[in-house]
Amino acid sequence: DSTVGSPGDCKPCPCPGGSACAVVPKTKEVVCTSCPTGTTGKRCELCDDGFFGDPLGQNGAVRACRVCKCSDNIDPNAVGNCDRETGECLKCIYNTDGFFCDRCKEGFYGKPLATNPNDKCKSCSCSPYGTRDRQTSCAQVTGQCTCLPHVTNRDCSACELGFFNLQSGTGCERCNCNPIGSTN
Amino acid sequence: PRPGVYPLPPGTNLLFAQSGRIEFVPLEGYEMKKTNAKTVLHLPEKVVIGVAYDCVEKMVYWTDITSPSISKANLQGGEPIPVITSDLESPEGIAIDHLSRLVFWTDSMKNHIEVATLDGSQRRVLINSDLVNPRAIIVDPVNGNMYWADWNRDAPKIEMAAMDGTSRRVLVRDDLGLPNGLTYDPQSALLCWADAGTHMMECMNPVHGSRRKVLEGVQYPFGMTSYGKNIYYTDWTRDALLVVDRHAGKETDEFLPQKRTRLYGITLATAQCPSGQNYCAVN
Structure with missing residues (x-):
């Protein structure tokens, strides 16, 4: 406030390099108006949108x-x-x-x-019939879903050899074929 | 007035967002009075994306993505007033229906188009399907229509609907890239858009569907507004506000703000509201 008439009326802007500032009348808050390129905020403490860092080092080292x-x-x-x-x-x-x-x-x-x-x-597209608890998530890299007993394939979409009835939703059942009358 | 922050002068002004502030450039006729460009509002901690102006109460409205919210302030020197502060994720485009006293906005994470009264009450979702990256939104209160652009890289489109969300239809889906900017001129009934993918500025009549190129080689348009024959848009590559004469099909002027950083939304603030009435305002 330059109208009071005392030597301390005008203070330097608390901004990087002494750059310009303004005072918000209601709150008496000082806001820097000419922050260095790439920075913004009341004291130029923030990065522009699309960037990140801590240009004034408010939380540790300057970034x-x-x-x-x-x-x-x-x-x-x-x-x-x-x-x-x-x-x-x-x-x-x-x-x-x-x-x-x-x-x-x-x-x-x-x-x-x-x-x-x-x-x-x-x-992941895990098979709803073959996956434990109908989970929709799978292993990050391989994509292996968590299969019910005797269910196979990455997405738990098939029964192991010698098993059937994926649709049961409780795992596959043994085929129970007569070993004498079957070809395999 | 705030020192270093200037009330909006009478007459026609362009308002645009530059991250933590809203700036204005006065117009004299169609000319920008660049030397009189100033900051109207400092919002140092915010990233302001969309701006809209209510010609009745002389308020500017804006979307902020840092603490996702919609706020408004009187441009004769008022403090920001929150309008919507909850259930927002990435509010971007914003439009005001000065007749029905409504605010419309897009949210690019919720993939919604919503509406509320200007005090934030009576909020309602108007569109919540088939949106991927909705950004620009504009309204034509006299005819009761809204227009928006979705820059979805897999299927960008420009759509319209009635202002209650019904009668939705796609206006443009061919030869689009990243349609960031959208504007409607009620006088000529022309809908124009600026595309950061095709680097084209184009216009069409939404009723007849006739589409024509205005300008090729635009660099990275973001926000857009129109005033008579002129189109004003912000550009991310040039960090500038550009003027295009729609009739001549060429760039006629540019304004480079002192601060060299991205410019976002832009809108026109006129001293008087355009005349007109719509059914919502009387009923």
Whole structure:
């Protein structure tokens, strides 16, 4: 407030490099208005959208703003792709998930870090008849669903040799063929 | 007024979002008075995506994706007022029906189009199917229509529906890439869009369906608004606000804000509301 008439009326802006600021009248809050490129926030303590870091080192060491690191599993046309401070990925695509979009989301399996999107994460598609508790999730890499007794295949869609009745939903039953009258 | 924050001058102004702030550029006729460009609102902790203007109460509305919310503020120097603060994930496009006093928005994570009154009450989901990356939304209150664009990379489209969500239909699905920007000029009844995938700006009459190119080689359009013959859009590659003369089919001016960072939504703030009435306003 320059109208009071004392020497301490005008204070330097608390902004990086003494850059410009403004005072919000109601709250008397000081807001930096010319933050260095890539930074924003009241004190230029935040990164722009699409970047993450801790440019003022408010939570430990100074981390310059870097572009979201999400394993190429975000879309550059999206907004809010990662947390501006921690870098946690918030908009994983190609059925990926995780802090860095570096694993397949629940119900999917494969190679989340593959370059071709078609090779990334595929649906588990576990057979509802052959899978324990009708689970829809499977092993991250192999895609193996958790099969009921004597059920086989990645997706638990078939009975083991010598077993039948997948449809029972409780596992496959032994064929009970007469060993003398059967060919195998 | 706030020091360093200027109330919106009378007349016609362009309002646009640049991450933690909403800026304005006054228009004199069709010309941007660039030297008078200022910040109207500092929102230092927010990432503002969409902006819309209510010509009746002279309020700006915006979507924020950091603490997902919709807020408004009086542009003569008021503080932000929250409108919608719950059940939002990534609110992006926003549009105001000044006649019926409603706010419409898209949410790209919930994949919804929703509506509420301007105080945030009577909220309702209008569209919740066949949306993947809905972004831009605009309304034509006089005719009771809304238009939106979905930049889904597998099947981008531009759609319309009545403002209650009924009579939904796809207007454009061919030769689209990333239709980020959308605008409707009620005078000419033209719907125009800017595409960051095809790098094209195009217009069509939503009734007759006639489609034509306005400009090729646009770089990375994001937000878009129109005023008479001019189209104003923000560009992520150029970090600029560009002016295109729709009739001449060429870029006529550019504004580079002092801060070199991405520009998001843009809207027109006019001193007077366009005349007109719709059935919702009287009934």
